[in-house]
Amino acid sequence: MIQPNRTTASAAEITRQLADVKTLTGGTREFAFTRDDFDRIAKLIHQHAGISLSPIKFDMVYSRLARRLRATGDATFADYIRRLERNDHTEWETFVNSLTTNLTSFFREAHHFDLLKDHLTRLGKPTARIWCSAASTGEEPYSIAMTCCELYGSMMPPVEIIATDIDTNVLAQGQAGVYSEDRIEKLSPELVRKYFLRGTGSRAGDVRVRPELQKLIRFSRLNLLEPNWSVRGPLEAIFCRNVMIYFDKPTQYTILKRFVPLLRPDGLMFAGHSESFSHAVDLFRNLGRTVYARADSGR
Numbered sequence: 001m002i003q004p005n006r007t008t009a010s011a012a013e014i015t016r017q018l019a020d021v022k023t024l025t026g027g028t029r030e031f032a033f034t035r036d037d038f039d040r041i042a043k044l045i046h047q048h049a050g051i052s053l054s055p056i057k058f059d060m061v062y063s064r065l066a067r068r069l070r071a072t073g074d075a076t077f078a079d080y081i082r083r084l085e086r087n088d089h090t091e092w093e094t095f096v097n098s099l100t101t102n103l104t105s106f107f108r109e110a111h112h113f114d115l116l117k118d119h120l121t122r123l124g125k126p127t128a129r130i131w132c133s134a135a136s137t138g139e140e141p142y143s144i145a146m147t148c149c150e151l152y153g154s155m156m157p158p159v160e161i162i163a164t165d166i167d168t169n170v171l172a173q174g175q176a177g178v179y180s181e182d183r184i185e186k187l188s189p190e191l192v193r194k195y196f197l198r199g200t201g202s203r204a205g206d207v208r209v210r211p212e213l214q215k216l217i218r219f220s221r222l223n224l225l226e227p228n229w230s231v232r233g234p235l236e237a238i239f240c241r242n243v244m245i246y247f248d249k250p251t252q253y254t255i256l257k258r259f260v261p262l263l264r265p266d267g268l269m270f271a272g273h274s275e276s277f278s279h280a281v282d283l284f285r286n287l288g289r290t291v292y293a294r295a296d297s298g299r
């Protein structure tokens, strides 16, 4: 059963949160933050993770990184940026984790999971390998796992799910598989009963995915911008949803080009609801409803 490990917010954390609120509500900033600081940070995160930060994110960036200045003891944003430029590896990880956007949910864009079922049925292959390339806190790979269990009528379906993300915090949450109950309130009671355990005692109000489901997924860190990916083909499906939206078109194209040889010729690539790859028609053909096939597949 779920182990109690809940902590209450410390005084220091409350002070930090109040400082963030003060910033967001236009109060005096604790650290000077100039447009030049913002631009330098935007350049660093873009070079490293592909994430484009528009100036509209100015306050969000201040709020998230002011915490890092407090933690590192840097007196100014210029000092903090110098720390990153000196390649402080630990800080780079936290810096990136601080600037990602991790919004996700179980069965988000639900039609994709119905299409995945049809796709796997049609392929009828002994073991399907599916890559979830921006897995965030795990709801997406667990939704894929539940879909496969439902399809095969077994908690041990013949699938291997590779769940990756650049953000190590969200990966740890995904790996743990613990969620607050409100995250599953839209799931049918049957799915909840089959795939989740309810927390008790100090864990009341939380649920945890069943270990059988966790066993189907391998979580690991992968930056889509890095030249060497640990994921190998052939894959029956790639989920790359709601992450390309943060990248510019040339970056999207480079990543899509690298997807092609990993995906089986008759495989499917699932994108996010507002993502469109009309600039990469030589690589992927739009099948509708943000599902893509390899352009060379004849599908």
Ligand SMILES: C[S@@+](CC[C@H](N)C(=O)[O-])C[C@H]1O[C@@H](n2cnc3c(N)ncnc32)[C@H](O)[C@@H]1O
Pocket (backbone or CB within 6 Å): 048, 049, 050, 051, 100, 101, 102, 103, 104, 105, 108, 133, 134, 135, 136, 137, 140, 164, 165, 166, 167, 170, 222, 223, 224, 225, 240, 241, 242, 243, 246, 272
């Ligand atoms: C908005 S979430 C999308 C989650 C999920 N795919 C969905 O659609 O619900 C975007 C995720 O992309 C990840 N991400 C951002 N840049 C990345 C990169 N360069 N490589 C891998 N993942 C990245 C973020 O950490 C975040 O968890």
